[in-house]
Amino acid sequence: MAEAQTEIKETPKPSEFEPKIIGFLCNWCSYAGADLCGVSRYQYPTNVRSIRVMCSTRISPHIVLDIFKAGADGVLLGGCHLNDCHYISGNFYTEKRVRLMKKLLEDAGFDPDRLRLEWVSASEGEKFSKVVTEFTEQVRKLGPSKVKKDPMVMAKVAAADGASETFRLRALSGRQLGLEKTGNVYGQKVEKEELERVIDQATQEEYERSLIIELSREKPRSVKDLGKIMDVPTDRVLRHIVALRQRNMITMEHPEGLTPTYKTIEIGGEQ
Amino acid sequence: METTAKADAKDKPRIGVFVCHCGSNIGGFVDVPSVAKYAATLPDVVYATDNLYTCAEDGLNSIREGIRKHNLNRVVVASCTPRTHAPLFQATCESAGLNKYLFTFVNIREHCSWVHMKEKEKATKKARDLIRMGVARSRLLQAQVEEKVDVEPSAVIIGGGVSGMTAAASLADMGFPVHLVERESELGGFVKNLNNLYVTEKSAADTIKPLIEKVKSHKNVKLHMNSTLKSVEGFIGNYDIVIGGKGVEDLKTKVGTIVVATGALEFMPEGLYGYTQYPNVVTLTEFEILCKKKTLPKLKNVAFIQCVGSRGQNKSYCSRICCNVAIKNAINIVDNYENMLGLMEKAGTVIDKVPVERTAPEEILERRRRRRGRDRGEEGSADEVKLGPSEKIEVTIFNRDVMAYGIEHELTYNKAREKRVKFVRYTPEHLPRVYMEGSQLMVGYFHETLKLERTMPVDMVVLSTPLVSQPDAHDVAQMLKVPLGQEGFFLEAHVKLRPVDFATDGIYVCGTCRGPADITECVTQASAAASRAAIPMAKGYVQAEALTSVVDDTKCSGCGTCIQVCPYGALRKNDKGQAEVIVAACKGCGCCGATCPEGAITMTNYTDAQLLAEARAGLQEEV
Numbered sequence: 030m031a032e033a034q035t036e037i038k039e040t041p042k043p044s045e046f047e048p049k050i051i052g053f054l055c056n057w058c059s060y061a062g063a064d065l066c067g068v069s070r071y072q073y074p075t076n077v078r079s080i081r082v083m084c085s086t087r088i089s090p091h092i093v094l095d096i097f098k099a100g101a102d103g104v105l106l107g108g109c110h111l112n113d114c115h116y117i118s119g120n121f122y123t124e125k126r127v128r129l130m131k132k133l134l135e136d137a138g139f140d141p142d143r144l145r146l147e148w149v150s151a152s153e154g155e156k157f158s159k160v161v162t163e164f165t166e167q168v169r170k171l172g173p174s175k176v177k178k179d180p181m182v183m184a185k186v187a188a189a190d191g192a193s194e195t196f197r198l199r200a201l202s203g204r205q206l207g208l209e210k211t212g213n214v215y216g217q218k219v220e221k222e223e224l225e226r227v228i229d230q231a232t233q234e235e236y237e238r239s240l241i242i243e244l245s246r247e248k249p250r251s252v253k254d255l256g257k258i259m260d261v262p263t264d265r266v267l268r269h270i271v272a273l274r275q276r277n278m279i280t281m282e283h284p285e286g287l288t289p290t291y292k293t294i295e296i297g298g299e300q
Numbered sequence: 301m302e303t304t305a306k307a308d309a310k311d312k313p314r315i316g317v318f319v320c321h322c323g324s325n326i327g328g329f330v331d332v333p334s335v336a337k338y339a340a341t342l343p344d345v346v347y348a349t350d351n352l353y354t355c356a357e358d359g360l361n362s363i364r365e366g367i368r369k370h371n372l373n374r375v376v377v378a379s380c381t382p383r384t385h386a387p388l389f390q391a392t393c394e395s396a397g398l399n400k401y402l403f404t405f406v407n408i409r410e411h412c413s414w415v416h417m418k419e420k421e422k423a424t425k426k427a428r429d430l431i432r433m434g435v436a437r438s439r440l441l442q443a444q445v446e447e448k449v450d451v452e453p454s455a456v457i458i459g460g461g462v463s464g465m466t467a468a469a470s471l472a473d474m475g476f477p478v479h480l481v482e483r484e485s486e487l488g489g490f491v492k493n494l495n496n497l498y499v500t501e502k503s504a505a506d507t508i509k510p511l512i513e514k515v516k517s518h519k520n521v522k523l524h525m526n527s528t529l530k531s532v533e534g535f536i537g538n539y540d541i542v543i544g545g546k547g548v549e550d551l552k553t554k555v556g557t558i559v560v561a562t563g564a565l566e567f568m569p570e571g572l573y574g575y576t577q578y579p580n581v582v583t584l585t586e587f588e589i590l591c592k593k594k595t596l597p598k599l600k601n602v603a604f605i606q607c608v609g610s611r612g613q614n615k616s617y618c619s620r621i622c623c624n625v626a627i628k629n630a631i632n633i634v635d636n637y638e639n640m641l642g643l644m645e646k647a648g649t650v651i652d653k654v655p656v657e658r659t660a661p662e663e664i665l666e667r668r669r670r671r672r673g674r675d676r677g678e679e680g681s682a683d684e685v686k687l688g689p690s691e692k693i694e695v696t697i698f699n700r701d702v703m704a705y706g707i708e709h710e711l712t713y714n715k716a717r718e719k720r721v722k723f724v725r726y727t728p729e730h731l732p733r734v735y736m737e738g739s740q741l742m743v744g745y746f747h748e749t750l751k752l753e754r755t756m757p758v759d760m761v762v763l764s765t766p767l768v769s770q771p772d773a774h775d776v777a778q779m780l781k782v783p784l785g786q787e788g789f790f791l792e793a794h795v796k797l798r799p800v801d802f803a804t805d806g807i808y809v810c811g812t813c814r815g816p817a818d819i820t821e822c823v824t825q826a827s828a829a830a831s832r833a834a835i836p837m838a839k840g841y842v843q844a845e846a847l848t849s850v851v852d853d854t855k856c857s858g859c860g861t862c863i864q865v866c867p868y869g870a871l872r873k874n875d876k877g878q879a880e881v882i883v884a885a886c887k888g889c890g891c892c893g894a895t896c897p898e899g900a901i902t903m904t905n906y907t908d909a910q911l912l913a914e915a916r917a918g919l920q921e922e923v
Contacts, residue, residue, distance in 0.1 A: 051915045056383070057783070057803055064381045067410030075422040078429055078918035079411055080911060081382065083847065087890030087906060096915045109783070115803060116889035117781055117867040126894065152786050158415065196897040203861045203895035 048102035048168040052079035052161075053088050057115035058150050059107025065154030073158040074165040077105060084108070085146075086119030090130045090193035090202070093144060097134075097186050100177045103143045103168035105161070110148040120148070121206055129202045132229055133189035136236040139182065140171055181258075188240035195235050201228050237261055238269045242278060242293045249282040249290035313344040313439045316372040317431060318363055320354035320379030322409055327352075329413040331424045335378070338428050338922075342435045346370050354379050360392045367396040374438040378406035378431050384797055399443035401846060401905055406434035429918055436917035440910045444846035449884045451537030451806075452556035453837040456481060458529050458776065461489020462508060462819055463811025463826040464561035465515045470830035471559075472520035476837055479555065480515060481524045481543055487512045489563045490767075490812065495591035497819060498628035499708045504592075507819075524551070532558070532779050535868075535885055536806030536842055557806050557833040560790060561826065562776060564812035567609045567765040574734040580741055580760045581734060583608075584625055587762045591632065599693070601758040602633055603743045605732055606699040610766035612728065617787060619766030619816040623703045626764050627712055630695040630721040696722040696756065698732045698745060734761050767816040780807055781867075790814045800829040805842065808833050846904055847888035851879045855900035862892035862901055 054060035060081050066073070082088065085108030093104050106127065108120040123146065131141040145167075147160045175182040192198060205224060212218040240259055244250055252270060256263040270291055273279040282292040317339040321327030332350045340348035347370040351359035354377055366372055375398060377389050382405035390400035408427045416423035453476055457468045460482030468480045486492065494504035515521045527545035534540050537556045544550035566585045569575045575583070582590065584604075590596045604626045610619050697716075702723060704713035717723070726732055730746035737757075744755045769788030770776075777784045782802045785791040790809045793801040800808050810825035811817065817825065836842050849862075849871070858877040870886035871879050879892075879901070893901045902908060 049919050051918055053911075060381075061383060064383060064407075064410040067381075067414035070414055070417065072417060073415055075412075075416050075419060075426045078426070078433060078915075079407075080433070080914050080918075081407075082890065082906060082911070083887075083903075084889035084891065087894055087903065087911075089894035089908070092894075092908060092911055092915075095912055096919070099912075099916045100919050101915070112778075113783055115781070115783065116887060116891065117778070119867070119889045119891050122865060122891055122895065150786065151783070151791065194899065199895065199899075200859065200861055200897040203865055203897065207864050 046169055046173055048076050048165060048173070049100070050077045050103040050105055050165065050168060051096050051101050052077045052105040052107060053082050053085065053092075054079050054107040054149075055085045055109060055115070055119075056081055056083050058109035058113065059085075059147070059157065061151035062107070062149040062153045062157045065151065066157040067154075069154045071155050071158035073161040076165045076168075077161050084114065084116045084119040085123040086114075086116065086126075088123065088126070090126055090133065090198075091190060093130050094133065094186065094190035094193055097139065097143070097174065098176060098183065098190055100174055101143075102171070102174045103145070103164060105164055106144070106146045107149050107157075107160075108146070110150055113150060118206070122203075125202055125205045128225075129193065129198065129228070129232060132232050133193055133236060134186075136233055137185035137189040137240075139186055139189070143168060143171060143174070184243040185240060188236055188243045191239035191242060192232065192235035195239070197231055198228075198235050201231055234269070237265070238273055241266065241269055241273060241291075245279060245291050245293045246295070249292040251288045251290045253288070254290075311373050313374050314370065314372050315342075315345045315347075315374040315376060315435055315438050316363070316366040316370060317342075317345055317348040317376045317378065317435065318354050318359065318366070319348070319350045319408070319427075319431070320359065320377065321350060321352050322379060322413075323353065326379070326409050326413040326427075329417050329420055329423050330408060330427045331420065332427075335408075335424060335427045335431065339376075339378075339431050339435070342432055344374075344439050345435060347372065355385055355388055360388075363389070363392050364396040367393070367398055373398065374402050374404070374441060376404045376406060376431065376434045376438050378408045378427065378434065380409040381405075381407050381411075384794060401444040402438075402441050404434045404438040404441065406430050425922075428922065432920065432922075433914045433917040437910050437914040440907070440913055441905055444904055446843040446846045447883050448841050449535075449537050449844050450841050451836045451839065452539075452554050453840070454478065454553075454555045455557045455559060455833055455837070456529065456539070456541055456543070456555045457559045457561060459489065459561035459563055459811070459813070460484070460487040460515075460523075460525075461561060461563045461811060461822075462491050462511065463563070463813075463822040463829075464489070464559070465508075465511050466823050466826035467559045467561060467808075467810060467830040467833075468521050469511065469514050469518065470827055471834060472515070472518045474830075474834050474838075476520065476834065478521050479524060479541075479543060479553065480521055481527050481529055483526065483528050483545065485526055487515065487523075487525075490565075491819065493585055493589050493592070495588045496628070496632070498624050498712060501628075524548070529776075529779070533869075535887075536804075537836060538884070539806070556837050557808065558780065559826075559829050559833055560776065560780065560782070560802075560807065560809045560813060561811045561829075562770050562773060562813040564767040564769060564789075564816065565771075567615065567768045569608045569614075569763050569765050572608055572613075573605055573732070573761060573763055574736075575763060578734070578736060578741055578761075580758075582760065582762055584622060584629070584762055584764045587629060587760075588625075591629070599633065599759045601694045601756070602630075602696070602760050602762065603732075603756065603758045604630065604695070604697040604762045604764060605734075605743075606697060606702075606764045608763040608765045611700065615766050615768065615787060617766065617816070618703065619764075620703070621816055621818045622764035622766065623699070624709050624712065624818065626697050626699075626762070627702075627704065627709075627716045627721070629762070630697055631712070631716050631719060633695050634693055634719045634721065694722065694756075696724055696743075696758075698724050698726050698743070700726060700728070767812055770813065773813065780804070782807055782809075800825055800832055806833075806836065844884050845888070847906070848883050848886035849881050849888070849890065849892050849901050849903055851881060852900045852902070853878050855898045856896075857898050857900075859897060862896055865891050865895050867891070 114120040127146045134141040145164050149157050208219045252266045256266045279291045281289050319336040321332045336348045336350040393403045394400050456479040457464045468478045471478045496503050524543050527548050530542040530544045539555050574581045704710050725748050732745040740757050747754050783791040793803040808829040810829035811822040856878040863871045868885050870882045874880040890903045
């Protein structure tokens with residue numbers, strides 16, 4: 030027991046940054062692959078903390094972005110190989126969602142390489158160790174996440190999270206696969222690239238709107254002010270403000286002189 | 301279930317944590333007592349201890365006692381993998397009156413001690429983190445009630461080979477109606493091709509005849525020849541299937557369980573060892589067919605080459621049966637040179653008998669004298685060499701290793717050596733070569749002992765190629781929603797503990813479609829699969845795991861996106877126009893939950909709050 034206490038006090042070497050990585054592994058393939066990796070005694074760094082889910086498709090963008098908000102240096106998603114999903118098509122949806130997550134992270138200026146999606150089958154024990162080793166080193170090189178230290182980074186990641194929760198992006202990313210494969214209600218198939226372009230544009234819009242919400246939480250902001258912080262032309266900011274006012278998400282407050290400012294309407298509290 | 305007493309989730313959580321040493325498997329690489337001590341300091345943990353083996357009776361008792369003594373309403377076990385041990389611990393919780401959904405599994409063996417064997421401090425820290433995550437999840441768990449689903453007491457078996465017929469006969473004998481689906485016009489599968497079977501030396505046709513007759517005449521077996529399974533919908537106990545084929549009318553019926561016994565094919569070694577280039581280069585199966593049809597040419601020198609296309613060449617695995625099959629055939633050739641089984645009879649004509657007493661050429665006798673004399677350390681005598689007909693024949697098995705595992709196979713191997721079948725080893729770096737010298741088929745090889753290139757004239761080269769998966773196994777896999785392994789064979793739920801189950805309930809697998817196996821092994825697996833399938837059918841019902849999606853009707857706007865993404869058709873619109881879950885059909889993947897634009901769908905015990913609490917606990921610094 031005395032031994033144990035000294036161990037808890039062990040100080041990490043300051044020179045080596047130990048990234049905190051959360052892994053979500055699907056029960057049928059990648060979690061089983063990680064099990065086989067253990068059985069086969071392939072060694073890998075201790076940084077990943079894995080959570081078992083039934084399918085990678087369970088992981089919504091909100092879950093990943095919220096974890097980045099909470100300070101994770103990296104997130105690893107593991108699923109079955111395409112066409113091998115235990116739930117038939119789950120990982121195809123995962124693939125689409127990860128694309129959305131990466132686009133949101135990119136828009137937020139947060140390195141999308143901190144998020145990794147890997148297909149690891151139940152028989153690929155060695156691959157699992159390689160993936161974890163590689164990803165850990167990759168995240169180590171990227172350095173610690175700045176969300177906890179830099180309020181602007183936090184606001185941007187929070188905006189990405191907020192955007193991922195909008196009806197528009199959830200509906201688009203949910204229907205993306207169906208639109209590509211079986212078409213819309215009129216049976217018209219939509220080209221993958223065309224659809225991605227539409228989604229990317231919607232993503233950018235929702236992200237910018239969400240960032241306005243984040244930035245105007247603490248204090249009212251003017252359009253000019255927002256445009257400067259966000260590095261977005263003021264006419265676009267104004268259009269976003271109009272949309273947000275229509276959704277009743279933002280309100281005009283304390284006009285100073287001729288410049289109106291806007292403040293986020295808080296609904297309820299954090300759960 | 302009498303598990304509601306302590307299952308009230310509104311009670312303040314009282315969590316017990318049991319940390320397993322797993323002998324030295326965890327204890328040797330993680331400081332388990334300190335981890336247990338740390339666990340006791342976590343919020344809502346009222347009891348924490350360590351066990352040498354939590355899964356042993358001692359450990360299970362400590363869980364039961366813990367629940368009783370400390371009035372636990374949540375249990376966390378930190379040991380091995382939930383994929384094998386969750387049912388055991390869940391049952392233990394239930395036996396102590398705790399709803400099994402209030403149990404949390406933390407994996408500190410496969411995911412920690414075994415993969416961080418050289419970093420005890422870091423592994424111990426990770427174990428503490430993982431347990432903190434498990435406790436965070438545990439605090440938010442809710443008791444769940446499982447729904448009972450009736451099981452239709454009938455089965456469909458895909459494949460009418462030895463495995464499929466055995467499974468069908470077993471289930472039919474137990475009294476369950478069975479549909480046996482075979483796409484060919486004849487029963488018997490791969491074994492149909494074979495001449496005689498090893499160990500018994502009996503003909504293959506005679507061996508499986510009683511089985512064929514049994515399934516043909518059994519009142520509980522409905523045969524569907526020239527047919528395949530065209531579609532499958534549903535879930536354990538309630539599969540709606542369609543059986544049909546060319547010229548066969550579609551049959552729609554309902555079954556409770558499915559056994560997959562689709563078998564395997566032999567690998568065709570195109571481009572290897574002169575296969576298809578020279579007429580007398582055949583595969584092991586082709587050789588069997590020639591033997592069976594009695595159309596073998598007169599053979600004097602035969603070379604078998606083992607591991608053709610397997611063990612890293614085209615396929616990664618060892619096909620397991622070819623050594624024994626080659627040995628069997630080698631013995632056949634030696635024994636049957638005299639036409640004992642009429643092996644080399646050609647359409648009724650008997651070849652000339654070879655005289656029993658016959659003298660070998662002087663140079664061979666001289667060579668053998670020297671060879672034997674060297675063994676004994678003295679000059680050998682030529683007189684003891686009595687040449688029977690078998691001496692006429694040279695059978696050589698070029699092998700990488702002879703895998704004559706078990707009792708009988710090793711004896712057969714010895715028997716082959718006694719009959720002077722030559723076993724010549726080769727390595728992957730020096731593969732034998734098959735070529736023609738004029739009109740003579742030749743084998744060139746590197747003699748590993750002599751370290752010399754040698755050549756040998758042969759009449760026939762037999763290539764032992766591996767069994768490979770059916771090319772359309774993928775279609776069956778997709779239809780049944782079951783996985784294939786890397787080599788295209790069906791992948792069982794657990795390689796050691798659940799060898800004939802699929803991860804999907806109600807579907808079982810046996811025979812060569814799950815990997816190379818001989819008849820004995822196929823029959824064993826088929827009997828096992830039949831008895832596994834019989835469990836839910838005999839019981840009459842299954843309890844559906846309470847791991848499904850749940851729709852919050854205060855949030856659902858009826859957009860229908862969830863219905864589009866569900867791969868199981870487990871969501872439908874109710875009369876209020878809102879989404880509704882068909883619990884028995886839902887498999888709990890969570891796709892609808894991650895998709896729902898209103899965030900109205902969540903999964904029982906995989907809620908966002910639970911997943912996020914678990915993840916956040918993993919990011920926390922230790923206090």
